[in-house]
Amino acid sequence: MSALSGKVQTVLGPIDPILLGRTLTHEHLTMTFDLCYHPPPPDQEALIHQPIEMKNRFWVQLNPYSCKDNLHLNQETEAVKEELLHFKKAGGGTIVENTTTGIDRDVKTLKKLSQETGVNIISGAGFYVDASHSKETRSMSVEKLTGIITDEILHGADGTDIKCGVIGEIGTSWPITDSEKKVLQATAYAQTQLGCPVIIHPGRHELAPFEVVRILQEAGGDLSKTVMSHMDRTIFEKEKLLEFAKLGSYVEYDLFGTEMLNYYFRPDVDMPCDNERIQSVRFLVDEGYEDQLLIAHDVHTKNRLTKYGGHGYSYILEYIVPKMLTRGISQSAVDKMLIKNPKKWLTFK
Numbered sequence: 001m002s003a004l005s006g007k008v009q010t011v012l013g014p015i016d017p018i019l020l021g022r023t024l025t026h027e028h029l030t031m032t033f034d035l036c037y038h039p040p041p042p043d044q045e046a047l048i049h050q051p052i053e054m055k056n057r058f059w060v061q062l063n064p065y066s067c068k069d070n071l072h073l074n075q076e077t078e079a080v081k082e083e084l085l086h087f088k089k090a091g092g093g094t095i096v097e098n099t100t101t102g103i104d105r106d107v108k109t110l111k112k113l114s115q116e117t118g119v120n121i122i123s124g125a126g127f128y129v130d131a132s133h134s135k136e137t138r139s140m141s142v143e144k145l146t147g148i149i150t151d152e153i154l155h156g157a158d159g160t161d162i163k164c165g166v167i168g169e170i171g172t173s174w175p176i177t178d179s180e181k182k183v184l185q186a187t188a189y190a191q192t193q194l195g196c197p198v199i200i201h202p203g204r205h206e207l208a209p210f211e212v213v214r215i216l217q218e219a220g221g222d223l224s225k226t227v228m229s230h231m232d233r234t235i236f237e238k239e240k241l242l243e244f245a246k247l248g249s250y251v252e253y254d255l256f257g258t259e260m261l262n263y264y265f266r267p268d269v270d271m272p273c274d275n276e277r278i279q280s281v282r283f284l285v286d287e288g289y290e291d292q293l294l295i296a297h298d299v300h301t302k303n304r305l306t307k308y309g310g311h312g313y314s315y316i317l318e319y320i321v322p323k324m325l326t327r328g329i330s331q332s333a334v335d336k337m338l339i340k341n342p343k344k345w346l347t348f349k
């Protein structure tokens, strides 16, 4: 049994799980996303370098990855702090901050934000998608990667003594690359040693979550302590969704607030709107999967912040929960998604 057993590890240290309260399991408070810059249509190139303003705000919503300014959430610590104070007032308790190596995790800023706002923050260990892996990362053995991940949880991340409390979001593409496969195997080995929570960013294909699960299981990973993120944009067909839910991982709808006409990462996919997300959640509740559901916003660009006219980190508590209740999702199921399931997932075995 490890010293962390029965505890949740925040950036301020281990805490009793009862202290978590309402928890958003997939957010970013500081990160960069230049990696995912996507050029706009040729006649709109003049907008690439414009700062976000009222007059281009809707264009940025339509083209979030084409505005360079929008990709630097790390410049908005003051605005994020205001948002966290508001989140707390709205009844929020904890945020799982999913920024991993490759998209500029900053545990010092997370610690400061937690100290200044009283919101529990849990930081993520490990690596984002292959496109962000350094040459050095790509050449590492699974053992070396396992060592790095366990070290970030046991001793601290990024040269500090501030410790991560989950592994992830571990980034994977479709198809999964060799380097991502090694990171997934290392994730499973580290999870076996530590009994810790894991969260995965799957590639954008309905088979991607299945393939990730296969690799994790073959390496001894514990699906009952693993979250599959971004289900909103990944599995659409109901039978496939049930087939995946049956495998036993948590199923996370974490793009609440994302209203996007064109999904540039996969143009053949129509990004669902929030009412459709609620319908998918209701479907899984009705099918008996309420113990596996989690919800979040995955704020990762500036335009999602209220400072820039976005929905912010309190939108689920203030708007999505009331709407869910009017759509036949019970208060008890909502409490499971926001309190009970996160608590169970985040507690070290």
Ligand SMILES: CC(=O)NCCS(=O)(=O)O
Pocket: 201, 230, 233, 255, 265, 298, 300
């Ligand atoms: C930060 C991050 O990876 N967000 C997910 C965006 S996606 O469009 O759902 O892949």
